[in-house]
Amino acid sequence: MDIVEQIVSGNVRATARLLRDIDDEIPSARAILKELYPHTGKAYVIGFTGSPGVGKSTLVDQLATRFRKEDLTVGILAVDPTSPFTGGAILGDRIRMQRHFLDPGVFIRSLATRGHFGGLTKSTNDMVNVLDAMGKDVILVETVGVGQDEVEIANSAHTTVLVTIPGMGDEIQAIKAGIMEIGNIFVVNKADREGSRKTIRELRNLIELGAKRRNGDDWEPPIVETEAVKSRGMEDLHEAIRNHRSFLLSTHTEKWREVLEKRARIQLMEALREEAFRTILARMEKDGNSFDLMVDQIVEKQSDPYTLVQEIIAKEMG
Amino acid sequence: MGKDRKLRILVAKPGLDGHDRGARVIARAFRDSGFEVIYTGCHQTPEQIVNTAIQEDVDLIGLSILSGAHTYSFPRIMELLKESNAEDIRVIGGGIFPLEDIPKLKGIGIREIFEPGAKLKDITDWVEQNISPRKAVAFEGK
Numbered sequence: 001m002d003i004v005e006q007i008v009s010g011n012v013r014a015t016a017r018l019l020r021d022i023d024d025e026i027p028s029a030r031a032i033l034k035e036l037y038p039h040t041g042k043a044y045v046i047g048f049t050g051s052p053g054v055g056k057s058t059l060v061d062q063l064a065t066r067f068r069k070e071d072l073t074v075g076i077l078a079v080d081p082t083s084p085f086t087g088g089a090i091l092g093d094r095i096r097m098q099r100h101f102l103d104p105g106v107f108i109r110s111l112a113t114r115g116h117f118g119g120l121t122k123s124t125n126d127m128v129n130v131l132d133a134m135g136k137d138v139i140l141v142e143t144v145g146v147g148q149d150e151v152e153i154a155n156s157a158h159t160t161v162l163v164t165i166p167g168m169g170d171e172i173q174a175i176k177a178g179i180m181e182i183g184n185i186f187v188v189n190k191a192d193r194e195g196s197r198k199t200i201r202e203l204r205n206l207i208e209l210g211a212k213r214r215n216g217d218d219w220e221p222p223i224v225e226t227e228a229v230k231s232r233g234m235e236d237l238h239e240a241i242r243n244h245r246s247f248l249l250s251t252h253t254e255k256w257r258e259v260l261e262k263r264a265r266i267q268l269m270e271a272l273r274e275e276a277f278r279t280i281l282a283r284m285e286k287d288g289n290s291f292d293l294m295v296d297q298i299v300e301k302q303s304d305p306y307t308l309v310q311e312i313i314a315k316e317m318g
Numbered sequence: 319m320g321k322d323r324k325l326r327i328l329v330a331k332p333g334l335d336g337h338d339r340g341a342r343v344i345a346r347a348f349r350d351s352g353f354e355v356i357y358t359g360c361h362q363t364p365e366q367i368v369n370t371a372i373q374e375d376v377d378l379i380g381l382s383i384l385s386g387a388h389t390y391s392f393p394r395i396m397e398l399l400k401e402s403n404a405e406d407i408r409v410i411g412g413g414i415f416p417l418e419d420i421p422k423l424k425g426i427g428i429r430e431i432f433e434p435g436a437k438l439k440d441i442t443d444w445v446e447q448n449i450s451p452r453k454a455v456a457f458e459g460k
């Protein structure tokens with residue numbers, strides 16, 4: 001059996017190894033991804049985003065348990081930050097997911113951002129495809145704890161869940177664009193805390209103002225109160241996700257098609273950018289045009305990045 | 319282009335004691351050496367540790383132990399790695415061990431044991447010198 005067959009038949013080791021190769025940008029991984037692609041398109045992808053400490057990992061853990069009750073298999077991708085100084089990372093999202101470690105129906109992978117901005121890793125979309133091809137029914141993607149502009153997840157997931165906690169949604173925060181606009185579902189976690197009602201009220205106003213427009217008039221993002229550590233509200237969240245999925249799939253709208261197109265567009269763009277860069281770099285190397293030499297030229301003010309890029313394109317792609 | 323592969327290490331704490339200060343300190347030291355560290359917290363069973371190591375595709379498992387549980391957990395972990403065809407994942411230990419146990423642990427394939435007093439730099443240096451990221455998956459294409 002080659003690696004493609006192994007992954008499609010659900011082999012954990014083969015899958016885990018390919019994910020590593022994708023993360024490390026090994027060229028052969030792209031050839032494997034190509035072979036896997038016909039096996040994708042079956043999984044439902046749910047993204048979780050929100051500030052650090054709002055309880056994303058715990059929610060993901062709880063939802064995984066919920067989906068397992070229905071006998072659905074679950075893939076989890078959890079992103080944590082890479083240190084910009086050392087390039088190292090401590091990936092600790094698994095701490096909250098221990099009860100799934102022995103369940104063959106759950107595959108968990110921790111990812112480090114490796115300098116990528118946007119809340120995910122450069123490799124996340126490809127990895128989602130691999131977990132899809134290996135047969136996972138539901139894929140839960142947890143972003144790195146984000147601030148205000150890390151909205152990439154909305155282009156990767158079918159349903160995006162924005163998680164917040166009481167006391168974080170001040171009036172000023174609520175008018176900020178970007179992060180608040182990407183939620184198809186809003187979760188107020190740790191809802192037992194003071195200020196919960198106020199946060200929900202503010203979120204409701206916000207949804208009236210903007211989120212509703214973005215989601216199309218037919219979908220009003222629900223606000224779900226949870227206490228993930230106590231499993232409280234998980235049924236509501238599960239139902240909200242189901243409702244959003246039904247909404248996307250309902251035949252009288254073009255919503256499902258829109259989501260598929262959005263994901264396909266991003267993946268094509270990423271693959272093109274990656275391949276174009278790789279190709280040009282390889283040609284430069286072959287022609288003896290050293291990248292490092294150009295860096296020197298810029299530092300010594302003999303040339304500038306703009307001129308050099310024009311020259312590279314003309315020479316290597318002309 | 320040729321980017322270097324990143325070393326991935328699982329830092330795990332088998333057994334029942336809940337003192338994970340040492341494990342956290344070593345996790346940070348590994349991070350500061352540029353490695354990707356998967357940290358799973360306390361009370362891990364050998365089965366959980368090996369499953370995690372495989373799903374995360376790590377090159378090395380670092381086991382922290384203070385409770386004496388190594389006589390059970392270390393051999394069990396080596397056994398499970400073997401059963402899973404994952405013997406290429408190497409294992410080291412750190413913590414408190416009776417002196418006479420150390421040769422036994424090395425005998426079952428534990429690469430190195432770091433005792434109290436080992437300097438962080440000795441440990442990270444050892445990893446840098448002895449553990450390298452595994453090779454990419456071979457694929458002929460179609």
